Amino acid sequence: MEAQVLAALHRAPGPAGAAWVQERLGGDLAYTTVMTILSRLHAKQAVTRERSGRAYLWSPAADEAGLAALRMRRVLDGEPDRDAVLTSFVSTLSAQDEQLLRTLLDRAAEAAEEAPGAAQAPVPDDAPAAPAGPGAAPGPTRHHPSDEARGG
Template structure:
């Protein structure tokens, strides 16, 4: 019998978003001590995702430059090329690239930062500028 107050939510698990799945796959790859195949990734995620879904996510991450793959027989062995912070930075760059007015987007982003985050960003930019001068 379905609980009408929750709309049957007990019958269907919550659907994960694309970004959440990508982060989970990347986390699984980072736990691996060597290159792994798609079946290993699927199993490490609990086995509740279809194998084809896992391969699709790995392929998308590869296209984004977030994971590496090497041919192993008829399939691939996968390794991470970046971590979760790198994946988040890639998403941020993609959003910025999709907007027409980069200056307005960056200005809006900076004004919405907390004072601590703004200070951290300034420090990172100063550090980056110092490295470019070397």
């Protein structure tokens, strides 16, 4: 249901009310059900809202790619061993996706170096990986055994 509500908001010409969303979904969904879904999406930071009189107008917080990234981040945040999850994820990437990820991480590192106050203390070799996420600086480089096979 959340995906259907988000899809409706993406089709809206601008911020939309819950009644507008309810109409677009059709079926027999109660207004209160739509409000519950919108509230849950707001708690997950998938939508934003602004007051309009006594009601709210709702908008998607990001495009489809941004929402997928938010879901991925929530899954990662819910796991106790981030290092293991990220290691497993990276080990399953295709060579093309791995190269894209390396390029994006390099760009993020360059942007962090260019930003004022970006100087960071050196990271000890035995330090755990830094938390990943939007705006997070890259942590220590971890190599996967397949790196040597791919020339990395």
